[in-house]
Structures are given as C-alpha cells and as structure tokens.
Amino acid sequence: MSDEAESTQSVTEPHPKPQSPYLRPIVMTAVAIILLMIVAWGGNMRTHQAKIAEIERSVDALSEAIEPTVLNNDPARLSRALLSIAEAGKYKSVTYSDNSGKILASTDQVRLGKKSDEMAKSPQKAKATNEKGSVVVRRAVILAGDTRLGNIEVVLN
Numbered sequence: 001m002s003d004e005a006e007s008t009q010s011v012t013e014p015h016p017k018p019q020s021p022y023l024r025p026i027v028m029t030a031v032a033i034i035l036l037m038i039v040a041w042g043g044n045m046r047t048h049q050a051k052i053a054e055i056e057r058s059v060d061a062l063s064e065a066i067e068p069t070v071l072n073n074d075p076a077r078l079s080r081a082l083l084s085i086a087e088a089g090k091y092k093s094v095t096y097s098d099n100s101g102k103i104l105a106s107t108d109q110v111r112l113g114k115k116s117d118e119m120a121k122s123p124q125k126a127k128a129t130n131e132k133g134s135v136v137v138r139r140a141v142i143l144a145g146d147t148r149l150g151n152i153e154v155v156l157n
Helices: 002-010 023-065 067-071 075-089
Strands: 091-097 103-106 127-131 134-143 147-156
Touching: 023 067, 023 127, 023 134, 023 147, 067 075, 067 134, 067 147, 075 091, 075 103
Parallel strands: none
Antiparallel strands: 091 103, 091 147, 127 134, 134 147
C-alpha cells in the first residue's frame, strides 16, 4: 500500500501558470476590431453591388429613352443626345452601335466608324463589367420587346 500512496502523490497535476491580467482585454479588443473590419467590408460589398445594380437600371432606362432618336436615323442628332446624356450622368463616354457592332455615334469621336465585337454581343438587359479600371455597361436597344435596333455602351469614370 505504501507504493500506491507514493504513486498517487507523484501524479499530482501541475497548476497552470497564471496569465497576465492584461492579456484577456487585449485579445478581446483584437477580436472586436477584426469583427468590425469584417462587418465594414461586408457593408462596402453590399453598397458596391447596389451601386452597380442602380447603374444597370439607369442604362436600361437610357436604352429606352434613346429609341425615338435612333428611329430618326440621324447620327448628328443621336451624337448630341449621347453627349447630353454623358454630361448629365457625368459618364466618361456613351456610345451607340448598330447590331453588327459598327459605332454610329459616340461622345468619344475616336471610336466613330470602328467596329466593336463587345458591343455586337450586348445583352438584352444591361450588364456591368470592369474593364481597364472603368465600369462599362452595355445593353441592346430593343424596340417593342423583340426588334433589336442596336447597342448602347456607357463607360463610367
């Protein structure tokens, strides 16, 4: 029995070292800061997505608004309309092309007469993409729900 008593005495658990009283508040503060950063990042992502959705809706409205001007088949008048749209919306450029992607009117005069494969493939609903650091929104200009007149492209600053 004396061997058992000696073995139980030698198997005593060591007491953990006491932690610094300053460690717990520091850890809790770090966790709180990390959580606040995650919440702020998530809020910024939602705000960015909402902004893009709003821009897409505005390009949908612009597409419908320029239908009468497109039907007049007057490139000079269409260019003036695109220029006023760009100035009012503070857009970098606004461009209109026919269904093949040939640019008929634009606030960027360098692009006139050139062909754009991206514009030829514009979707029926506005779609925003990020190209070379700018947000570019393209959409088809559709008359009466099924007749495709051309395409519009809006580049934001």
